Amino acid sequence: xxxxxxxxxxxxxxxxxxxxxxxxxxxxxxxxxxxxxxxxxxxxxxxxxxxxxxxxxxxxxxxxxxxxxxxxxxxxxxxxxxxxxxxxxxxxxxxxxxxxxxxxxxxxxxxxxxxxxxxxxxxxxxxxxxxxxxxxxxxxxxxxxxxxxxxx
Numbered sequence: 001x002x003x004x005x006x007x008x009x010x011x012x013x014x015x016x017x018x019x020x021x022x023x024x025x026x027x028x029x030x031x032x033x034x035x036x037x038x039x040x041x042x043x044x045x046x047x048x049x050x051x052x053x054x055x056x057x058x059x060x061x062x063x064x065x066x067x068x069x070x071x072x073x074x075x076x077x078x079x080x081x082x083x084x085x086x087x088x089x090x091x092x093x094x095x096x097x098x099x100x101x102x103x104x105x106x107x108x109x110x111x112x113x114x115x116x117x118x119x120x121x122x123x124x125x126x127x128x129x130x131x132x133x134x135x136x137x138x139x140x141x142x143x144x145x146x147x148x149x150x151x152x
Contacts, residue, residue, distance in 0.1 A: 001125065004059035006032035006046035009039050011065025011072070011109030014117060018063065021118050027125070030059050047075040054103050055081030061125060062104040069108035076104045080146040083139070088112050093120040097127035101139045 003022055007015035012034055022029045032050040034041050043066040054062040054076075062084075064072035069086045076084035084104035085096040088111060096102035105124045107117055129135070 001061065002028045002030060002059040003125065004030045004032055004050045004053050004062040005064075006034075006043075006050035006062070007065035007072075007109060008034055008041045008043040008046060008067075009037040010043075010067025011069075011107075012037040014107075014109040014112075014114060015063075015065050017114045018065075018117060018121060021114075022121075025122075043071050044075050047072050048079065051076040051079035051082045051084070051104060055079050063121060063124075064104055064106045065109045066106075067108055067110040069106045069111060073106040076106060081143075083142070087120055087124065088116075090120065090123065093123035094127040097124060098130050099132075099135050099138075101129040101135070 005015055005019050019029050019031055030053065033046040047064045050062045050064055053059045064076050066072040073084050073086040076082050082104050083100060083102045084106050085092065085102045086106045087093050087096060088107060105121060
């Protein structure tokens, strides 16, 4: 499985730790940056290329980090075809994939430690979308929003 990973300075240390663990677990890792921690960087510069790679199938899943994970989640979800979730708990790590077909996992590098982050990411990567009719119906409704014009 090809896994993309990206972060700004707020998630850089955890990104590096997770990337090493992914490689050790035989995942192919595509690192979208940041290449080094820099307090002046901006998460969209790294998260948007990652999200586009997920949406186009260049990577199978994505992991995006910033300080809180909130900005990375908001940013990734602006790319059509991306279903990103901010995850800091065990249940949501797999349920987001199984029920909602989540393809980008976001987390806060300043919020969660490496051991729990790794446990959650493993659950995310092993989970599969159920394809249940009710779940597919919901995913289709959300996906339809990406092509609808905003009206009042």
